[in-house]
Amino acid sequence: MIEDEIIDALKDILKEGIELKKNLQSNDDNNMNYKNEPSLSAMGGKEITTPICTYEDLKQYISKIAKIIDQNGSTDENTGFHIHISTIDENIEVDFYKFMLLCSEASLLHNWGDRNAFCLNVMDVLTVLNIKEANKLKSKKGRVWNLEKRREHNKTNHVEIRTIGGTNYQRKVEQILSELNQFIEIFNRSIKNQNRDEAYKSILQEHMEILKSASEERKEKFLQLIR
Structure with a gap:
C-alpha cells in the first residue's frame, strides 16, 4: 500500500506530458522513472529519476521528491x-x-x-x-x-x-x-x-x-x- 501511495504521489508532481515509467531496464530520459535499485536490493531500495529538464523544473522536482521520500521511506549511508x-x-x-x-x-x-x-x-x-x-x-x-x-x-x-x-x-x-x-x-x-x-x-x-x-x-x- 505504501508503494502505491508513493507512485501516486510521484504522478501528482509531474508536468503535463510527462509520464511515470516503472521498472524499465534502462531509464527513459524524457519521463520520470521509478524502479528497483540493485545496490539497495537487500532493503527493497528504489531509484527515482527525473526527466531531462530545465534548472527551474529540477528545483521543483528536488523539493517535492524529497518530501515524498521523507513521508514514505528513509535514506541511509x-x-x-x-x-x-x-x-x-x-x-x-x-x-x-x-x-x-x-x-x-x-x-x-x-x-x-x-x-x-x-x-x-x-x-x-x-x-x-x-x-x-x-x-x-x-x-x-x-x-x-x-x-x-x-x-x-x-x-x-x-x-x-x-x-x-x-x-x-x-x-x-x-x-x-x-x-x-x-x-x-x-x-x-x-x-x-x-x-x-x-x-x-x-x-x-x-x-x-x-x-x-x-x-x-x-x-x-x-x-x-x-x-
Whole structure:
C-alpha cells in the first residue's frame, strides 16, 4: 500500500506530458522513472529519476521528491543523490579537469562525508586513496567517483555529480539547492574556449606543484582514472 501511495504521489508532481515509467531496464530520459535499485536490493531500495529538464523544473522536482521520500521511506549511508548537467549544444566541450579542481576549491567534494565505495572523492587519489583498490572497484562496479565525465556518443558536454547523499539527505533540500547553484556556476566556468581565467590558472599551478611531488607512475595512474 505504501508503494502505491508513493507512485501516486510521484504522478501528482509531474508536468503535463510527462509520464511515470516503472521498472524499465534502462531509464527513459524524457519521463520520470521509478524502479528497483540493485545496490539497495537487500532493503527493497528504489531509484527515482527525473526527466531531462530545465534548472527551474529540477528545483521543483528536488523539493517535492524529497518530501515524498521523507513521508514514505528513509535514506541511509548507502543512498545517494546524483545530478547530471549538460549543455543543449552537444558540440560544446567542458574541461573536466578544470571542473574537478574548481569544485574542490569551492569545498563541494566532501560536505556529505565518505558514504560508501561508490562515490569516492576524485581528489583523494593523490593523497589518500589506494590506486590499486580504486582500479579494482572501478572495474567491478562501474562508476565510483563523486564526479564523473560522461561520454555518451563521444560528446564531452555532460558531467555527473555524486557528492550528495547519506542518512536523511532528503531533509537538507536547502543545502542541496545551494550546492547545485555552485556546481552550475562552475560548470559554466569550465566550458572551453572562454575568456582567460586567471583565478583558475593560479589553482591549476598550485595543483601541478602537488602532482610534481608524486611519482611518475602514480601521476600516470591518476590521469588514467580521471580521463
